[in-house]
Amino acid sequence: MGSLLIDCPHCGASNSTFKFEDPARHIRKSMDGKSNSAELIAHCSHCHRGVMFHLKHNGNGPFAQPKDLAGDILPNHWSVLKQFPESPSTEAPPHTPDKVASALSDALRSRVARIWQGAGMLARKAIEMALAEKKGLNEIPNLKKAIQELRKSGEVPAYVADWGEHVTALGNDAAHRPEFNEKEAKEAIEFAEELIKSLFTRPQQIALVRKQYEEKSSEETGPSN
Numbered sequence: 001m002g003s004l005l006i007d008c009p010h011c012g013a014s015n016s017t018f019k020f021e022d023p024a025r026h027i028r029k030s031m032d033g034k035s036n037s038a039e040l041i042a043h044c045s046h047c048h049r050g051v052m053f054h055l056k057h058n059g060n061g062p063f064a065q066p067k068d069l070a071g072d073i074l075p076n077h078w079s080v081l082k083q084f085p086e087s088p089s090t091e092a093p094p095h096t097p098d099k100v101a102s103a104l105s106d107a108l109r110s111r112v113a114r115i116w117q118g119a120g121m122l123a124r125k126a127i128e129m130a131l132a133e134k135k136g137l138n139e140i141p142n143l144k145k146a147i148q149e150l151r152k153s154g155e156v157p158a159y160v161a162d163w164g165e166h167v168t169a170l171g172n173d174a175a176h177r178p179e180f181n182e183k184e185a186k187e188a189i190e191f192a193e194e195l196i197k198s199l200f201t202r203p204q205q206i207a208l209v210r211k212q213y214e215e216k217s218s219e220e221t222g223p224s225n
């Protein structure tokens, strides 16, 4: 039986095997008889909930039905044109340092799985690691204070710093902080994403644009005499 691997939009399992339900009924040939597409329902091997895929046979090798192919049917024979529901992204923003990205991705996966306490704690960890990385420290004893310091140096925009003052996850009274509920966990993740973008993603993107602009203008000016 054919299957494919995706991150489950229901339970958040990463690279979960989705097995097709009765594929033979859903395969169809297009009008020109050359390309083939299929609309199939497949079920997550972790939570057993269904996802609808619109697949296109990409013409490599003989046309084969998903049920005839063993293991992961992509990308050799089929491409996914559409998927419902979509798998939410669990990737950290571009240019996020590896350790920070790993904590944030874990938080995003916990959010998909609706594990709010884990999601909130991991988002807080990603914030802590991002600030430690930026300040070149091993530990950040006070997250709000560190954010305000970075605001003064212009490395955190004012709106992010103002927002940080009201984010429950940034409180320092760790022993007495209430458990993360859904609202607090989502808030912590949204703030972590915005902070990480302002610390790492935007500065790198702007540096790249500036570099391209400088290279272009030096080409236009030509070598100076």
Ligand SMILES: [Zn+2]
Pocket: 008, 009, 010, 011, 012, 013, 016, 044, 045, 046, 047, 048, 049
């Ligand atoms: Zn699942």
